[in-house]
Amino acid sequence: MEEMPCPHAWVVLKSKNLTTDNYYSNLYKSEAVVKTYDVPVYPLPDESEWKIPASISEEIVLPLRYKRPPGRPKKKCDKPLTELLPNKYSNSCSRCGHEGHNRCSCRNEPRRK
Template identity: 50%
Template sequence: IVPSNNYVYSVHHEGRTYIVCLENKTCTCKRFQLDEIPCSHAWAVLKKKHLDVGPYCSDMYKPSNLLDTYKIRITPLPDQNEWNVPGYINDDIVRPPKYKKLPGRPSKKYRDKAYIELYGKKSKNSCSTCGFKGHNRRSCRNGPRIV
């Protein structure tokens, strides 16, 4: 952790450098902004400066707001026969999936097929000694090629 000024720090973590600004509550990893709680880099800066983490967390994580979430009464649904469902939703037919996933480990044949579809077939090795495909120089049984 290297300070730039009172609020901006550069944190070196796993070979990368992250810039943490405590004043704006930002970090270049973007977790501080997205989650609105200090990311691991900001946490390290706060611990080094012996600062409380509370002011750097969003109000939505505070216990009072959690309790406020459940203040609203939730009315239970009536019996399913009494539901008022629009006709266009009742007309939709939801079919099960076309393929059934079998229990257990998938066979190698299907795993290889999916791999080939994604990455294409691998090209065969060519031997630098004889020039034929399908093996390499170490396992070559042919003589050297004549040029």
Template identity: 60%
Template sequence: MTSNITKSINAALVSARELLEEVRKMFGRWNCSNRKEASPTYTTLGKKYQEMLTLNEAMSTCMTSKFLMPEDYCSDYYKPKSVVMTYEVPVYPLPDQNKWNIPAHISQEVVLPPKWKRPPERPKKKRDKPLSELLQKKNQHSCSICGQRGHNKRTCRNAPRRT
């Protein structure tokens, strides 16, 4: 006997199981399309950055006496060569779980649950102070008028009276 809620949860979990596979496929598609887009680029800078720097090139040459190359203003991370190197490494799909080659010392290793359970109450927001902080003397405020400790200028008894 199942209820409508159980059927709804099962239907949602089926799509969640497929989600991981879809995400893996999506990253593969992105990697492939970005590699195809970056490989035919032959300029030193990317198209977007080349346009930005050529717009400002006239202004920069007028301000200085020497001519500067636009590539000098751009980090190597934004150059097409770096982008191509990023997508050079292929993403290989994992084989079926039955075909995995797991070493014996790893497959025989037993993973135990944690020794301590988390307490059931809400976690503390204050941090635990170390012993060195607890042993330090607390600073006592001093009065800015008379210089004595234990009170401030508002409660000072040695202050001159106003008449």
């Protein structure tokens, strides 16, 4: 991937007394490194001397609408269908007939037949 032999290949090349110049990319040779510095690099002038086009200087940059909260995002779990639908059945007491409790926790008077 890097156009260089792996460490195992280097050991084999050294043990066979082969030159390693033919086995890696020209980007890693000293001539290529020297060529990168052939072109002079000039520093930027002072900020007061910059020439900025009017279309860019008039452009307004607004901040983001929302800020991403810190931490790992929470999982978005899908709820089962039974949890989304309203409960059809509720507890009804066999003693008084009211809903919401059962016979063991009933405090109402027994219903009359």
